[in-house]
Amino acid sequence: MSSPVKVLTVGSAVGSIKELFAKIKAIDAKHGKFDFTICVGDFFGAPKDATQDYTEDHELIQLLEGRLEAPMECYVMQGEHPLPPPVIEKFAKTGGVLSQNVFLLHKSGVLSTAQGIRIACLGGVYDSNLYTASETAHGFTSPYFTSQNVEKLLANTMTSSKPQERNYTSLASIASATTPSQLVDILITNAWPAGIAHLSSAPLPAPELSAIGVEPVGEVVRKTKPRYHFAAGGGHPPRFWEREPFLWEDENGRVSRFVSLGAFGGEQPSGKKQRWFYAFSIAPLSPTSDPPPKPANATQNPFLHRAPKRALAMDSGDDYRWGNQQQPGKRSRTDGPSDKPPPGYKCKICESADHFISECPDREKPHEGYICRVCNEPGHFVRDCPVKNAVGDTGGKKPREGYVCRACGSELHFIQDCPVANQTGGRQGGGRRAPPKPIAPDECWFCLSNPNLAxxxxxxxxxxxxxxxxxxxxxxxxxxxxxxxxxxxxxxxxxxxxxxxxxxxxxxxxxxxxxxxxxxxxxxxxxxxxxxxxxxxxxxxxxxxxxxxxxxxxxxxxxxxxxxxxxxxxxxxxxxxxxxxxxxxxxxxxxxxxxxxxxxxxxxxxxxxxxxxxxxxxxxxxxxxxxxxxxxxxxxxxxxxxxxxxxxxxxxxxxxxxxxxxxxxxxxxxxxx
Known part of the structure; x- marks a missing residue:
């Protein structure tokens, strides 16, 4: 096994960059030397309103111009907000180097540090309505991640790249950048994975945290089996919680640890300030590495022993309106889409109790020749159109086929939802829009230098x-x-x-x-x-x-x-x-x-x-x-x-x-x- 790497992980700075760097420097002097720092969650805080500018003395501008120095190598991510436009512009120009020692990880990024530690990042927050509805991976201008972001992340785990080492000029260099394993050493996300508290006896700092996990992050954990998983979205404000370690027996007894960090900056919960940093040592693994010792407090793996889903129906007594029956017209959470309606429900069209109104055979059908004006397909009215409420790539309504955004040329959003048209500083004197930001190599599906290229x-x-x-x-x-x-x-x-x-x-x-x-x-x-x-x-x-x-x-x-x-x-x-x-x-x-x-x-x-x-x-x-x-x-x-x-x-x-x-x-x- 190689020499251990000493890592410092910190919670959301929420824009308090200079103060955080001072704290990191003090911690390093007292407990170091650390090899690098990982900054989880919102490093920059919410971006300014489009009508506001970032002044020269703003900490963000000082950082991007090299006037605010980091005490060591720092990796930052997108948290729960869109990234400020100046940060996105710098990322597009440099591929992630924001300043000396500060590197912005891609929203679906994977990289290997100089010490051989593989870090995977899934930035943004989860919204069930947008996750599968969006047809593209969301970028830094959106606060959300989509199914495409997760797919890109899992695809990127099959590549091996280091900062500044992303130029592929031959098949040999591309082949050398691939890895046969999706396993990563460290995973950082904003959201918690679904079921992470299952089988744990570590008390949660707030009861509502037991239900905040999301399944897509759980899927990433199952595929990548991180040795350390850090999250920043443990409530509002974020709270610290460390779960007991658990094992992956099919991976030579690989040990995973989950830690949710409190925020360094921003709003703080009442009472004692939550722990916002976590220091640890981790050594690169090789195929010949010995199995790690089993921690004394290890639990069963919550991702292999899934918690049963809770039914919505109450069993602790009769409801004062409906007795011991479920309310008519509402399905339990465990019901599938074709389940029979609950007792008391009647279809409003035929008054049958055997099906929901959406499944009624007597429901009016369009006459022959009728074409839905939303999707241009026959067989249904506009009210029943499956794509009527489709969401565009920036979260707004998806345009009809043929529409082209005048600001950026995209077919996936209206101009009023365009991040280019609405970006800070997007208008010049006289009310004219500045030229839209061109596609950067990390965003272009065809540039060989893009680490996300298939x-x-x-x-x-x-x-x-x-x-x-x-x-x-x-x-x-x-x-x-x-x-x-x-x-x-x-x-x-x-x-x-x-x-x-x-x-x-x-x-x-x-x-x-x-x-x-x-x-x-x-x-x-x-x-x-x-x-x-x-x-x-x-x-x-x-x-x-x-x-x-x-x-x-x-x-x-x-x-x-x-x-x-x-x-x-x-x-x-x-x-x-x-x-x-x-x-x-x-x-x-x-x-x-x-x-x-x-x-x-x-x-x-x-x-x-x-x-x-x-x-x-x-x-x-x-x-x-x-x-x-x-x-x-x-x-x-x-x-x-x-x-x-x-x-x-x-x-x-x-x-x-x-x-x-x-x-x-x-x-x-x-x-x-």
Missing amino acids: KQLIVSIGTECYVTLPKGQIIPTHQGANHPNAPPVPGGGHVLIVPITHYPTYLSIPPDLADPILDETEKYKSALRALYAKHNAVAVCFEVGRISAKGGHAHVQVVPVPNKLRNAVEDAFREEGRALGVEWEEDADEALRACAGGRGSYFRVDLPDGRKMVHLIRERGPFSIQFGRQVLVSILGMADRFDWRACTQPEEEDREDAQAFKAAFLSFDPSLV
């Missing part, structure tokens, strides 16, 4: 571009792989060609830099056409070249289509385009020249016979970024594969597809010539 899907890296399988590709490879129109290309064959350098579109690449990128892209297209031909298929290539305020990352999607359907491709694009108002330019090359230099947005298709189709996307006009996929699934008769999220697979199956494609592409790969 590296297991990359199949080739050239000098200027790389090729990757997409998440949720159109061609089924495991479930549904026997579809009659699925080309037999190993691994599916639906790939993306992506320039390594970040440009929003291919036509926005500066002319003096464009030639080698364009040449290599065409070489990859030719190689893919040759591979597909070997499997009786042709290539359809398309690019959504949209210039947005935030700036995307250029890429071309290439999809194999069986030879028998090659003549249907052009007609399908024209027919689908006609229905959606997509008009095609008569001279495709002239249309592309008009967009050169980033002067306009476009949609380009390379047909199997080599001809091009181009649609010029109007500024602020409706255009679905899924149009290309929509046409391809129509051609292939795979309407059920329109939504890529419904086509995602377990990581193990993604790896199998990538390996199968790489093996088949090996003799065609231009990067190996």
